[in-house]
Amino acid sequence: MSNHQYTMKEAFMFSQRMAQLSKALWKAVEKDWQRWIKPYDLNINEHHILWIAYHLKGASITDVANFGVMHVSTAFNFSKKLEERGFLTFSKKEEDKRNTYIEITKEGEQLIFDLMEQYDPETNLVFSGNEPLRELFGKFPDLAELMAIIKNIYGDDFMDIFETSIHNIEKDFNEESGKLKQAAQTKTSG
């Protein structure tokens, strides 16, 4: 136990601020996310699982649960549904027979790309909420405090996978720029 120089009042106020702000932010993110994937008949967990399988190029159910911040049983059950719809395949590894691995199929990848094309910042609450900040500072916020708190809670592996998935998006947009640029120009109303 280190020398904590804070009062109980400060600690409690900080926790309450974080609780209120994080609930409000998550509810807006949730609304955006649900609206975005709705035409594809997916829920947030299903899309998150596909997203992880895509970015990690295959993942164990444990990886999915950890990085997707969901229970192992949730990760498994929704992965099963995605398998039934042909978006994922299940496998065991020769050197690790205890864990179940999932891999995204061509159909699953197509779904990920279709959704990237459907993404429309103008209808996104969180994106719009950030606009005055971006216009003021001329860039997207780096959210350094938030990143540091998440890193301390979830650890380095979580942050590594997080950064990997963000860098992959960058590569996808660069490599597929023809495809995705076209999508950005001819947005459908989904």
Added chain:
Amino acid sequence: MSNHQYTMKEAFMFSQRMAQLSKALWKAVEKDWQRWIKPYDLNINEHHILWIAYHLKGASITDVANFGVMHVSTAFNFSKKLEERGFLTFSKKEEDKRNTYIEITKEGEQLIFDLMEQYDPETNLVFSGNEPLRELFGKFPDLAELMAIIKNIYGDDFMDIFETSIHNIEKDFNEESGKLKQAAQTKTSG
């Protein structure tokens, strides 16, 4: 439509960062919140409703839904349960018969105070996740970017109520300092 100087890639990466970070943060807040209120047989919505009724010194169901970021039906149904347990009373106002108002009872207030006494930063994931930041900068983070985004999404009224509730906590701790200081020194294990 203003002159948006961003690429679709940047916008999409920002949205994905916000989605991942906010889900991870909320899941940690949710875990802390549930653990905190568990001994009192409350769920997060119920505690949030009581909290709002306490800080606003009475509120309409619409206020509860807006500030609590929950559906009106959720706000109403859980308020009913709190009324049945004697923590809230329902009323109509003479000048506004269409809206239902809730007011916290003495028992409800006692519950709010008991929970403030039970609060233990050492067992709080988000508080602990912030510790290295607080030690580095010598203060709690102000989360200015996050506050600005929330303000733009939810509006000024939301922020006013948010600030009111935070300032009330400060007053409560000062006025009740004898009571709450004692609680901080003799923490029970819940």
